[in-house]
Amino acid sequence: MNQAVIHLHPSGPLLALVGNPNCGKTALFNLLTGSRQKVANYAGVTVERKEGRLTTPGGKFLRVLDLPGAYSLYPRSPDERVTCDVLFGRASGEKRPDLIVCVVDATNLRRNLRLAMAVKRLGLPCIVALNMADLAERRGIKVVPEALAVELGMPVVSTVAIQSSGAEPLLALFDDPAIWCSMALTPPAQGMPTESDHLVVRRILQRLGLDDVIPHTPSDRIDGVVLHPVIGPIVLAVVLFLVFQAVFAWAEMPMTLIKTATASLSEVVGVVMPETWLRSLIVDGLIAGVGGVLVFLPQIVILYFFILFLEESGYLPRAAFLLDRLMGSVGLSGRSFIPLLSSFACAIPGIMAARSIANPRDRLVTIMIAPLMTCSARLPVYALLIGAFIPQRLVWGAFELQGLVLLVLYLAGVIGALAVAWLLKRFTAAGRQVRPLMMELPSYHLPTVRNIAIGIWQKVMIFMKRVGGIILILTILLWFLASFPAAPDGATGAAIEYSLAGMLGQALARVFEPIGFNWQISIALVPGMAAREVAVSALGTVYALSATGSDTAQALAPLIAQSWSLATALSLLVWYVFAPQCLSTLATVKRETGSWTMPLIMAGYLFALAYAASFITYRVALALGVG
Amino acid sequence: MSATKNGISGATLDLAAIGHALTVHDVQAPPTSPEWARWLEEIGFIDGEYVMLMARGLPGGDPLVVRIGQSTFALRRAEAACVRVASVAQPNVEGCKA
Numbered sequence: 001m002n003q004a005v006i007h008l009h010p011s012g013p014l015l016a017l018v019g020n021p022n023c024g025k026t027a028l029f030n031l032l033t034g035s036r037q038k039v040a041n042y043a044g045v046t047v048e049r050k051e052g053r054l055t056t057p058g059g060k061f062l063r064v065l066d067l068p069g070a071y072s073l074y075p076r077s078p079d080e081r082v083t084c085d086v087l088f089g090r091a092s093g094e095k096r097p098d099l100i101v102c103v104v105d106a107t108n109l110r111r112n113l114r115l116a117m118a119v120k121r122l123g124l125p126c127i128v129a130l131n132m133a134d135l136a137e138r139r140g141i142k143v144v145p146e147a148l149a150v151e152l153g154m155p156v157v158s159t160v161a162i163q164s165s166g167a168e169p170l171l172a173l174f175d176d177p178a179i180w181c182s183m184a185l186t187p188p189a190q191g192m193p194t195e196s197d198h199l200v201v202r203r204i205l206q207r208l209g210l211d212d213v214i215p216h217t218p219s220d221r222i223d224g225v226v227l228h229p230v231i232g233p234i235v236l237a238v239v240l241f242l243v244f245q246a247v248f249a250w251a252e253m254p255m256t257l258i259k260t261a262t263a264s265l266s267e268v269v270g271v272v273m274p275e276t277w278l279r280s281l282i283v284d285g286l287i288a289g290v291g292g293v294l295v296f297l298p299q300i301v302i303l304y305f306f307i308l309f310l311e312e313s314g315y316l317p318r319a320a321f322l323l324d325r326l327m328g329s330v331g332l333s334g335r336s337f338i339p340l341l342s343s344f345a346c347a348i349p350g351i352m353a354a355r356s357i358a359n360p361r362d363r364l365v366t367i368m369i370a371p372l373m374t375c376s377a378r379l380p381v382y383a384l385l386i387g388a389f390i391p392q393r394l395v396w397g398a399f400e401l402q403g404l405v406l407l408v409l410y411l412a413g414v415i416g417a418l419a420v421a422w423l424l425k426r427f428t429a430a431g432r433q434v435r436p437l438m439m440e441l442p443s444y445h446l447p448t449v450r451n452i453a454i455g456i457w458q459k460v461m462i463f464m465k466r467v468g469g470i471i472l473i474l475t476i477l478l479w480f481l482a483s484f485p486a487a488p489d490g491a492t493g494a495a496i497e498y499s500l501a502g503m504l505g506q507a508l509a510r511v512f513e514p515i516g517f518n519w520q521i522s523i524a525l526v527p528g529m530a531a532r533e534v535a536v537s538a539l540g541t542v543y544a545l546s547a548t549g550s551d552t553a554q555a556l557a558p559l560i561a562q563s564w565s566l567a568t569a570l571s572l573l574v575w576y577v578f579a580p581q582c583l584s585t586l587a588t589v590k591r592e593t594g595s596w597t598m599p600l601i602m603a604g605y606l607f608a609l610a611y612a613a614s615f616i617t618y619r620v621a622l623a624l625g626v627g
Numbered sequence: 628m629s630a631t632k633n634g635i636s637g638a639t640l641d642l643a644a645i646g647h648a649l650t651v652h653d654v655q656a657p658p659t660s661p662e663w664a665r666w667l668e669e670i671g672f673i674d675g676e677y678v679m680l681m682a683r684g685l686p687g688g689d690p691l692v693v694r695i696g697q698s699t700f701a702l703r704r705a706e707a708a709c710v711r712v713a714s715v716a717q718p719n720v721e722g723c724k725a
């Protein structure tokens with residue numbers, strides 16, 4: 001029955017969520033539609049419109065749009081333009097909304113209500129969701145929705161977007177036919193600027209007894225430490241440092257578990273199955289390849305735990321504040337910090353997040369250097385090489401050497417990015433003007449266990465889908481290329497050397513030989529273009545197939561530790577710090593910049609940078625005698 | 628509203644002392660970036676609004692942390708210099724001085 005309704009009205013009434021940045025629109029959207037869009041405690045999380053569906057308690061079927069936050073209806077950056085285009089009915093492929101839900105942060109009515117007034121003047125049916133009602137109550141801000149509704153001339157309901165029943169009053173309101181045409185009752189648009197909106201809002205707040213400015217004592221106390229000119233940067237350094245230590249220290253046990261499980265699995269298969277090509281596909285292709293990537297799941301979970309915690313707490317914009325001077329010295333602003341930080345998870349959301357940067361030149365520079373931030377897909381590659389070549393010991397009594405090396409690799413990417421930005425500043429005139437910051441510092445929230453758990457679960461599912469999808473497919477494909485054609489009779493080397501992949505690898509090795517890569521590495525680089533982790537699974541497959549006789553079941557790390565020099569390993573690590581991103585990143589850059597020029601320039605400069613850096617690393621390492 | 632008219636007009640926010648309760652007098656953008664005036668107004672720098680300098684950044688006192696109304700923003704010093712402020716002699720005492 002319900003299904004039928006949905007099919008009969010594929011484009012039901014359209015409802016749009018509009019409001020200031022960080023007022024909880026996406027949290028409310030997720031609650032209303034059951035979606036899982038990204039929610040975080042800083043301004044500019046949502047940068048494109050997202051659609052969802054909901055059915056009201058009365059059985060009405062609605063389409064819901066989540067929109068980027070905006071401070072006014074005069075857009076200053078590409079993400080705010082998305083919101084305005086929808087509101088004015090200019091968005092391509094979307095009609096003008098039938099109802100606007102103006103989401104308002106109840107703890108900051110002074111600023112939020114001004115936008116509500118401007119939205120009301122658009123003349124579309126409009127209701128107000130007084131969100132964060134829980135926080136307002138805790139701070140002693142007593143807003144009576146009915147009284148506010150009278151003052152505003154619009155229906156008002158309280159919501160708490162982070163509680164499962166927090167949107168019930170809003171849902172019930174959607175069934176009220178009056179709200180869908182309520183604008184007919186109010187006087188027509190007056191087209192007033194923000195200033196007089198401000199006076200109106202101030203009068204309303206005075207009448208409701210809400211005009212006092214309430215100090216943010218707990219947040220301010222944290223800021224006293226975190227933004228302190230001396231202590232603040234130390235706190236930031238300690239936080240980053242702990243994250244990388246934890247990625248290695250905490251992951252050890254679960255990683256050993258996964259390793260033992262895959263090793264015994266391949267042993268069992270090796271015993272149970274007869275020696276055919278199918279056994280080779282399962283043992284050398286699937287278990288060695290896919291299992292090799294799966295091992296790094298615990299480290300990815302730990303990294304995301306910290307990223308999610310920092311995002312939800314509200315610390316990220318503070319970090320951006322602390323680093324603003326540094327960014328300024330290379331011709332960027334603190335505004336570029338969050339897109340760059342998002343790129344540590346994956347460059348694609350990072351490049352999208354650059355939409356919240358108003359200055360077009362800064363936005364482009366941010367997009368171009370985002371791939372230099374080490375994405376989580378590179379973590380398996382780093383972890384494999386570090387595990388194989390860096391001894392596990394403590395330095396200075398307390399720090400794990402492996403964690404330190406990982407931190408250095410991440411820093412190398414950051415320094416590379418800053419250097420590129422600095423060069424662009426030196427050689428372009430636009431790089432030297434003062435650029436605006438005007439960045440909101442939201443009050444701190446204590447992240448809930450539930451939200452973090454859901455966030456991590458989503459990341460795990462994404463990773464598992466990659467493992468079961470693109471990584472699996474490429475691994476199987478590589479196994480075929482590496483197994484056929486079979487070795488001729490009387491061949492002396494391993495069969496793979498005569499296969500298609502072996503021949504390709506040997507051809508590529510000529511290009512990469514000056515930076516110390518052998519033909520096995522050269523093969524692995526190719527599927528690594530599609531997804532970074534595949535480089536690891538590809539190495540697993542290639543080495544499993546190169547092995548002769550009994551050592552097939554051996555794990556990849558000790559194998560490469562035996563057969564590569566330290567100089568090669570270092571060179572490969574450096575390659576992965578700088579090498580061009582996966583193809584989907586380049587495709588995203590094309591979409592965001594509108595042509596293939598930028599992605600091509602990006603791929604070219606990153607390739608040159610990676611080659612040069614690896615060359616220097618390899619040659620220096622050889623000269624130091626670690627060849 | 629009359630309380631706002633008493634302060635030292637001409638003092639700008641970037642020169643204010645940390646922790647002093649002030650009100651916005653007006654916003655004047657530099658000729659090179661006229662759009663700042665509207666942007667600052669949109670985030671709350673409007674005549675009469677309460678404003679306070681919370682902290683200064685690293686070397687050179689840039690950027691600044693500013694409480695404006697109920698929100699907190701990080702501003703460049705050049706941005707804060709667009710905002711002229713007036714001191715609130717006795718906060719919450721409306722209209723006692725004309």
Ligand SMILES: Nc1nc2c(ncn2[C@@H]2O[C@H](COP(=O)(O)OP(=O)(O)OP(=O)(O)O)[C@@H](O)[C@H]2O)c(=O)[nH]1
Nearest residue numbers: 022023024025026027040044045046069132160161
């Ligand atoms: N306590 C409380 N926190 C909330 C509520 N709604 C949202 N939040 C939190 O507020 C922060 C911002 O929420 P988002 O949904 O990302 O805000 P947004 O309006 O979509 O932000 P942009 O996309 O940046 O414009 C997150 O940390 C949420 O967990 C609420 O009703 N109560």
Ligand SMILES: [Mg+2]
Nearest residue numbers: 025026045046
């Ligand atoms: Mg959002």
